[in-house]
Amino acid sequence: MRQTAKIIGINGSPRKGWSTHVLVEEALKGAATEGAETELVNLYDLQFKGCISCFECKRKAGPSLGRCAVKDDIKPLLDRIDACDGLILGSPIYVGEVTASVRAFIERLTFQYITYRKDRKSFFPRRIPVKLIYTMNIPASAVEPNGYGVKFRFYEDLFARLIGPAETLLSTETWQTTDYGKYEMTMFDGDERKKRRETVFPEDKRKAFEMGAGILGR
Template sequence: MFEMKTIAINGSPRKGWNTHILVEEALKGAASRGSETELINLYDLNFKGCISCFACKKLGGKSLGRCAAGDDLKPVLDRIHGCDALIIGSPIYISEVTASVRALVERLTFQYITYSKEKKTFLTRRIPSLLLYTMNIPEPALESAGYTAKFKAYEDLFDRVLGPAKTLISTETWQTTDYSKYEMTMFDEPARKKRREEVFPQHKQKAFELGAELIP
């Protein structure tokens, strides 16, 4: 029996917190459907974003359709190339995914993108993906803050280059166990703690379900 492989990327520097938790739940969902799983903590790796060397576009080149940069991300990209499903989680910092996740997205997608009229991607099969985001802002502010359009753009990029993509958004997350230690008076700590206890478990369940849906 052919065993499927799901790779999950934790794009948060904070292990054990919101993003990491949701990524692990999604991975458990994939595992519940019989998939082999692997979790990668992106901030453990030393790498940079795309350097636009065009080695992945060079006709006849040994790296055609694949990133040629030789750093810690290269073997991860190679494993993603051979996987059957992909999960990427990121907190939102200054209205964007983390710098490491942005670098990953550049390297992962650009290697497959062509400038050909005949074909749009070098990837010869479809890899479904789940994109998970955690953030401070309330859900009603997503559209006015431009987040709805941003997440849709990432989903469209993955759908076009890799395969069908779905998105899970977790808002008003619990940032620390003691808000009094930091300059954070704009946040209602009891309300955030209550949301962590009552709403975040729903997000965990949804992550599990979406992770399971990645595996046919």
């Protein structure tokens, strides 16, 4: 590990300044208190696509063995992650999944490290911690009955197998807009969501901060 650890945080939401962005920033603040150098990336600022299955990352003795060969906006970020000491990835849940940009990013990040050798050893050169932060509209009580727990554990296992130990933080029943009356959202009580933002979300921020502070295991 370098003398100053580098932690990269990725905001996978298109909405800057809202829940996912705030929690990723809090996690980075926590990491900074432990002396880490931090970087925040807003994924929707980048132009890129998911994996195109060119297999250049698996070509024997090829120049891109174990590394994505596609050169676009995400490539420099993948290179920086390859050398960092910890990764924080945040995404809202849209239509039952991480955002499209986060899914494309996960494809590009993880597929380059997957091997089809019998030993299945990852191409990633080290083991680094990965922190996963999700924001979602549903209540915590609905996470498991609706299959989200299985999904989140899948991502934990994927990162743990290829990059390093993964941990998940959920922020539920998030505040989606400052004025619910402008939209067809009558199933929600805007005042109750605003109150939750003021009383419950600070605890989510604290958890994100502590997650970041503990990312290096010091």
